Amino acid sequence: MNINGYNHHFHHLATRRRLISPSHLFAAVVAAGQRRSMATTAAAAAAPSSAASGGDGRRRGGGGAAYTAIKERVVFEREVKKSKFIAIAGPVSDEQSAFSFLSQVRDPRASHNCWAYKVGDQFRSNDDGEPSGTAGKPIYSAIESSGIDRVMVVVIRHFGGIKLGTEGLVRAYGGVASECLKNAPTCLVKSKVPMGVEIPYELLGVLYHQLQAFHAEDIKQDYETGKDVTTMVTFKVDYDQMEKLEEAIKANCGRDIPLYKS
Missing domain, CATH: 3.30.230.30 (Impact, N-terminal domain)
Structure with missing residues (x-):
């Protein structure tokens, strides 16, 4: 095993993690989802349909x-x-x-x-x-x-x-x-809005309880936050429930938790 090469790779990864801001991470996760959606839509639009002729x-x-x-x-x-x-x-x-x-x-x-x-x-x-x-x-x-x-x-x-x-x-x-x-x-019919929250591991249980209570969907986690024992959780929630969910998360977590909205 090349120890020097391994250490160089580890240092590069650690530096990269420190450079990722929560808002950039949230934007990247949302953008990735939108790219997947656009690719699906484009593929469907490109597919021929004999029933649609005329x-x-x-x-x-x-x-x-x-x-x-x-x-x-x-x-x-x-x-x-x-x-x-x-x-x-x-x-x-x-x-x-x-x-x-x-x-x-x-x-x-x-x-x-x-x-x-x-x-x-x-x-x-x-x-x-x-x-x-x-x-x-x-x-x-x-x-x-x-x-x-x-x-x-x-x-x-x-x-x-x-x-x-x-x-x-x-x-x-x-x-x-x-x-x-x-x-x-x-x-x-209420549309779902993408949101994200950067939260310590110890509060994940509290967060998930609130997400369940507000019927959040498409919940995902990303550990590349650049901070130790912290994860970014993204999800979708009803448009008119955003503010109520934000208040509930901050109240139940007992601290000011930054939330990001698309």
């Missing part, structure tokens, strides 16, 4: 502390100049679940099965044979106006023999989608 896939910036979700599947039906329009709305979590929902509700006997969905900053729509922009986009506009997220609306049309024209189609598809969402029971 849709106008796009992205839009967004995000927030909470979002409004639809609780259950809702159906709304309306007749427009002898054509029957049936709007079906339901909760979806991603593109895969959206296409699963579409396969469940679409009617192969219908003239058209047009749709749109929105999941965070991702959304797509499809005219399914109707003139471009007369079905999918109006359905998506109805979703956007409703303020509901993670939802899909499929509008099934049984043609009645009378053509509606471009404006008539836009009004019909957008109208039934809008009415369907108005009748939908909704709930507020």
